[in-house]
Amino acid sequence: MEVLKLLKVKKSFGGVRALDNISIALSEGEVVMVIGPNGAGKTTLINVISGYLYPDEGRIMYMGEDITRYPPLERVGKGIVRSFQLVNTFDKLTVYENILVSVLSRKKYQYAFRKILDEYTDALEETENILKLFGLSDEADENIMSISYGDRKLVDVAISFALNPKLIMLDEPTSGVATKDKDNIMEKILDVIRKTKVTSIIIEHDMDIVFRYGVRIIVMHQGRIIADGEVEEIRKNEEIKKVLLGGVYA
Amino acid sequence: MVERLKRFFGDDIKTNFIFLTIIAILYPIIYVFSPGWGVVLGHGVTWISALLGFNLLFGYTGLLSFGHALFLGVGAYTVGFMYKYLGINNIELHLLGGILSSTVVALIIGPIVVRYTRIFFAIFMLAIAQILWSLYYKFYWVTGGTDGIKIPRFSILGISLEKLDFATYHHVYFYFVTGLTFILVYIMWRIINSPFGLTLKSIRDNETRARFIGVDIYRARLYAFIISAIYASITGVLAVNHHRLVTPDIAYWTTSGKVVFATLLGGARIFIGPIVGSFVFHIIESFAMKFIYWQMVMGILIIAIVILMPGGIAHLARTLVDVVVSHRRRGG
Ligand SMILES: Nc1ncnc2c1ncn2[C@@H]1O[C@H](COP(=O)(O)OP(=O)(O)O)[C@@H](O)[C@H]1O
Ligand SMILES: [Mg+2]
Numbered sequence: 001m002e003v004l005k006l007l008k009v010k011k012s013f014g015g016v017r018a019l020d021n022i023s024i025a026l027s028e029g030e031v032v033m034v035i036g037p038n039g040a041g042k043t044t045l046i047n048v049i050s051g052y053l054y055p056d057e058g059r060i061m062y063m064g065e066d067i068t069r070y071p072p073l074e075r076v077g078k079g080i081v082r083s084f085q086l087v088n089t090f091d092k093l094t095v096y097e098n099i100l101v102s103v104l105s106r107k108k109y110q111y112a113f114r115k116i117l118d119e120y121t122d123a124l125e126e127t128e129n130i131l132k133l134f135g136l137s138d139e140a141d142e143n144i145m146s147i148s149y150g151d152r153k154l155v156d157v158a159i160s161f162a163l164n165p166k167l168i169m170l171d172e173p174t175s176g177v178a179t180k181d182k183d184n185i186m187e188k189i190l191d192v193i194r195k196t197k198v199t200s201i202i203i204e205h206d207m208d209i210v211f212r213y214g215v216r217i218i219v220m221h222q223g224r225i226i227a228d229g230e231v232e233e234i235r236k237n238e239e240i241k242k243v244l245l246g247g248v249y250a
Numbered sequence: 251m252v253e254r255l256k257r258f259f260g261d262d263i264k265t266n267f268i269f270l271t272i273i274a275i276l277y278p279i280i281y282v283f284s285p286g287w288g289v290v291l292g293h294g295v296t297w298i299s300a301l302l303g304f305n306l307l308f309g310y311t312g313l314l315s316f317g318h319a320l321f322l323g324v325g326a327y328t329v330g331f332m333y334k335y336l337g338i339n340n341i342e343l344h345l346l347g348g349i350l351s352s353t354v355v356a357l358i359i360g361p362i363v364v365r366y367t368r369i370f371f372a373i374f375m376l377a378i379a380q381i382l383w384s385l386y387y388k389f390y391w392v393t394g395g396t397d398g399i400k401i402p403r404f405s406i407l408g409i410s411l412e413k414l415d416f417a418t419y420h421h422v423y424f425y426f427v428t429g430l431t432f433i434l435v436y437i438m439w440r441i442i443n444s445p446f447g448l449t450l451k452s453i454r455d456n457e458t459r460a461r462f463i464g465v466d467i468y469r470a471r472l473y474a475f476i477i478s479a480i481y482a483s484i485t486g487v488l489a490v491n492h493h494r495l496v497t498p499d500i501a502y503w504t505t506s507g508k509v510v511f512a513t514l515l516g517g518a519r520i521f522i523g524p525i526v527g528s529f530v531f532h533i534i535e536s537f538a539m540k541f542i543y544w545q546m547v548m549g550i551l552i553i554a555i556v557i558l559m560p561g562g563i564a565h566l567a568r569t570l571v572d573v574v575v576s577h578r579r580r581g582g
Contacts, residue, residue: 050462052462072461072462073461073464073465073466076461076462076463076464077464081462081463082462084458084459088456088458088459089455089456089459090451090452090455090456090459090460091455091456092451092454092455093448093451093452093455097448097451100448101448101449101451101452101460101463102463104445104448104449105449105463105464105465106463106464109445110445110446110449110464110465110470111445111446111449111469111470111473112444112445112446113440113441113444113445113446113447113473114444115444116440116443116444117443117444117445117447117448118443120445123445159459159463160463162463163463163464
């Protein structure tokens with residue numbers, strides 16, 4: 001079944017065409033890695049799918065429904081979840097609370113005030129499980145700002161997974177992390193994706209990582225999709241490699 | 251979960267109850283030595299509700315209101331009108347009236363103001379509060395203008411306090427308000443430690459992310475705003491019953507300033523902060539009033555304290571407790 005379908009989606013900022021006629025289809029359980037040089041439009045792609053921005057033209061279909069104009073909150077309710085390129089966590093809360101707040105929201109307890117948190121044993125248990133899944137149990141009671149950047153990125157991703165998404169979009173989950181930790185993070189994320197079988201779009205800047213872990217790969221350049229296919233196909237294509245290597249990486 | 255918080259001094263409900271109990275025990279002793287200081291404690295306990303309400307928005311939701319006098323005014327004039335036009339001097343009805351009218355006012359302005367944050371929210375609240383103040387001030391045929399509305403001693407459950415001597419009356423007032431404050435503190439503590447409380451903190455820390463985990467931030471802020479308004483109006487109701495006079499002063503911006511400063515003084519990041527802040531503020535105020543330019547003295551004192559103790563008194567106390575505890579651990 002088709003989970004997501006973009007039909008000729010366009011988005012411009014002034015003269016810059018961030019998304020230029022983008023059409024993509026994702027079937028259930030599919031994991032796509034999106035790669036491309038800086039400014040290719042990768043983040044904008046996630047922005048229009050998540051409702052952070054609305055496209056100028058084109059349509060976005062989700063589970064057969066036109067969601068092009070739906071506000072973010074409604075999309076989250078339908079299981080469309082994203083993380084942000086820069087770490088986006090709740091900075092005065094502990095690791096545990098960061099994930100718990102997300103679990104509570106998914107369970108529709110976000111406005112409940114008649115009982116204290118202690119009494120929501122189901123949510124507490126799920127939070128523990130998610131912490132375990134991401135190997136964050138030892139840091140549960142630490143303030144989120146006092147753990148390593150790599151672990152904060154993992155918490156960020158875990159917050160998204162705590163919502164039990166049907167479609168998850170991760171914007172460069174390994175960016176800003178030391179090279180040696182990148183594999184560790186990506187492996188953990190892919191492990192969780194495998195277990196939950198969630199349809200995923202992962203933006204990744206690092207070509208090595210993409211070729212190592214990717215299955216289906218979308219290459220973007222100047223707002224356009226210049227390749228969409230199996231990892232082997234992309235790896236062999238010298239033209240695409242040139243674009244990726246020639247792009248401004250920062 | 252809350253267990254995890256409890257190790258912190260001041261966020262535990264027990265610390266709060268113990269603190270209030272100590273004050274309740276000290277009250278008659280202090281009163282015997284100096285009724286004046288007894289009255290100061292009476293002010294202290296009266297203002298806790300407003301400070302807790304303010305801090306639900308400030309410390310937990312990240313919205314700084316410069317206009318909480320608005321809701322104290324609503325509570326106060328509800329009492330004034332209830333007495334002036336309906337002859338009601340029953341404090342339970344005053345409280346009920348204050349809660350209802352502040353809820354209505356919060357429902358009218360809340361949906362608009364919660365769309366703003368930071369300085370915009372602060373100024374918006376200040377402006378609305380000043381508009382209401384000017385109405386109390388100008389419509390003197392309704393409100394009595396600056397002369398205000400005089401009210402008699404309240405009655406509790408129909409029992410009149412008119413015939414009591416001064417000291418007994420003060421004690422009845424103090425213990426009634428303290429009893430009520432125990433309940434208000436407990437309810438607020440439960441709210442802050444509920445899922446909703448955690449949601450508010452998530453909005454405070456990161457509005458965008460909160461939205462993308464499925465929180466309707468305006469809705470959550472509106473709920474917090476209403477609760478905050480009710481708590482502030484309760485102090486309005488109590489304060490005018492304490493003074494037995496309703497004047498526009500309670501709705502003036504200086505009242506909003508007092509709420510802000512007293513909360514900062516006590517500490518906005520710790521639950522007990524506003525409770526401690528209320529007492530300390532009134533104690534400092536009563537010292538400062540001995541000077542001619544007491545408002546200036548007060549201002550300088552408060553600025554000095556806020557600069558020297560950025561986390562407030564509660565934070566300082568927690569730091570000291572932490573030092574002592576870790577020292578003992580190392581020693582033993
Ligand atoms: N909110 C915005 N306002 C103006 N320009 C933007 C905005 N978002 C993205 N752009 C521009 O759109 C282009 C694509 O950006 P982006 O999607 O962030 O690229 P990527 O994530 O692939 O690095 C860039 O030229 C960028 O400057
Ligand atoms: Mg990007």
